[in-house]
Amino acid sequence: MNGSELRQSPLHDRHVALGATMAPFGGWTMPISYPDGGVLAEHTAVREAVGVFDVSHLGTATVTGAGAAELVNRCLTNDLARITEGKAQYTLCCADDGGVLDDLIVYRVRDDELLLMPNAANAAVVLGRLADAAPSSVRVTDLHAELAVLAVQGPRSADVLTELGLPTELEYMSFLDVAGTGGPVRVCRSGYTGEHGYELVLTAADAPALWDRLVASAAPLGGRPAGLGARDTLRTEAGYPLHGQDLSSEITPVQARCGWAVGWDKPAFWGREALLAEREAGPSRRLCGLLAGGRGVPRPGMTVLAGDQPVGQTTSGTFSPTLRTGIALALLDTSAELRADDEVVVDVRGRALRCAVRQPPFVPSRVR
Template identity: 65%
Template sequence: MSADAPDALFRSPLHERHIALGAKFAAFGGWEMPLEYAGGGVLKEHTAVREASGVFDVSHLGKARVTGPGAAAFVNACLTNDLGRIAPGKAQYTLCCAEDGGVVDDLIAYLISDDEVFLIPNAANTAEVVRLLAAAAPEGVTVTDEHHDWAVLAVQGPQSAEVLAKLGLPTEHDYMSFEVARFGGGELIDCRTGYTGEHGYELVVPWDAAAAVWDALIEAGVRPCGLGARDTLRTEMGYPLHGQDLSLEITPVQARSGWAVGWSKPAFWGRDALTAEKAAGPRRTLRGLELTGRGIPRGHMHVYAGDELIGETTSGTFSPTKKVGIALALLDTAAGLTEGDLVQIDIRGKRTEARVVKPPFVQPSVR
């Protein structure tokens, strides 16, 4: 698939389905994707995922494949997390870092075998991740951009297993594991992953088969959900969004994502810079903030401790579950804040009190 013009937005294979459902669209990483649907909106879609089930078209996410002798070892020497910790059939959250420790992207790696790894980067960063890996690949290892070969449907919520069972798809595999399954005469990848904090699955489906899978899910009673609800759900979990809470300027040490770094590995991109930053301690740290009163924080709002400017928010929203404003914020480590301390967020010129908390803001139900 290609866009109609160099500056046009790419579209999912389900675009016409979204139009029929009255979707409101927005640009995400160079793609035109549904933000919310008529008759629901972010609040109802968010609630459906927390209480029942919802399906997100996240086909804008990238897809890339690394193949050849020692492909997994090669990927392991580039990305931060340690593929040696998992076995084939498992998936792993990992980071692609620059040499200075900044985050080029965060992504999911599907370990298929020692000689094959399937990657799901973020939409806007797919080309760069593929470029970097291809430039570093040894002879015999091939890196292929499959961005437009696959759709991705995220079925999330406490009833998601029941829904997939209706479609004859596997549901009993462990969290962060995947199975190849058959549906409608073809194959898809059924992975126990998600970005909502709920029990759920992400289905990697051949591009041309996406409509049939989507229709079956809707017929089974799943509520279609847009990326607006996906953002409120992930913020309640404190999950970082690249470009906001992780970026080339925000390292995994600062973002408290060091758990996704294989510190004992002999090599990965950015290792020296990140090891040094970890040893010295980061100058700023990603913290959770929960408003004590009314207000809705957004990204890039100043945060104060008394009269001292100590940082800024990176993500912010109204929590539909807790009925309160919440935010992630990069705050000066030297401020010495601990959980329960009070700060102020400048929300459109008004200082609004918030309490420092440890994410997640809502207890996750992943199992």
């Protein structure tokens, strides 16, 4: 594959057959939405019933061998001591200056085996840094081409999995490896929508058959396939950050209110000294939510003003199908001392859109 060639999901042919609108995302060609309702219908299905997502663009890699857990724990921010085998954990890969190179999920299979799930565009960077830091006893193996990831999200998600004989009685961020109808499946109680849901990791070869069964099982419940467009509106309503917008090499965990994913008492992790100093001094800006009070939709990169003074910039913004209004995440200057319900203005292409400061989530979470 040359540098400009987009990768395809193992389910690419399924999406094309369903008439999906396909677009580049993180170096992959992925479905944005499907006919018969598009993003709005898919978003609503996840909130009210169930949606089935192909998220095989997410990176997958194993870290194995004696010292695997120790390597990951001294490199990534969160503290692996907080979880046991069979649990998964949200964590961050930071640069020395505290900027976030990626956010990812770590599955703790055993002390000598972990599965990492970074974002598509950042997988090579994360895995390369870990491999460079690894002792000779630890191997970092990229499985991006070998594994697929499916997400089943919504209040009826457990019903879909039950019909297929997959486990559902799992604690949040815990997982089980089971024998699926086509081959082994790792079932994790996780997701990126703010709804009760599951993520399924399996071989790329087995993914098309499982996708077909999931979609067929979801349909009688009011469910449907859902693309990355609905995934974005759902995660924004839930207040979940997207790397490259709300987290980046220029945006630290302290600024993005992700300090809960940092093991502050650990003796070592990438970016530790810079992040401790920023936490002690207080960040110059923090990620906040904005709820539009009129017609207009904030988008990323728009100026936020308090009175006539610029106080920040939006990082994510969309129309909320659930609330029927515009919402945004924005980095706001802490010196402005803005509080919940304070009014600000977003400059939407020269038009003043009045918004209220809010603490996400915009829509109550039902993940647990």
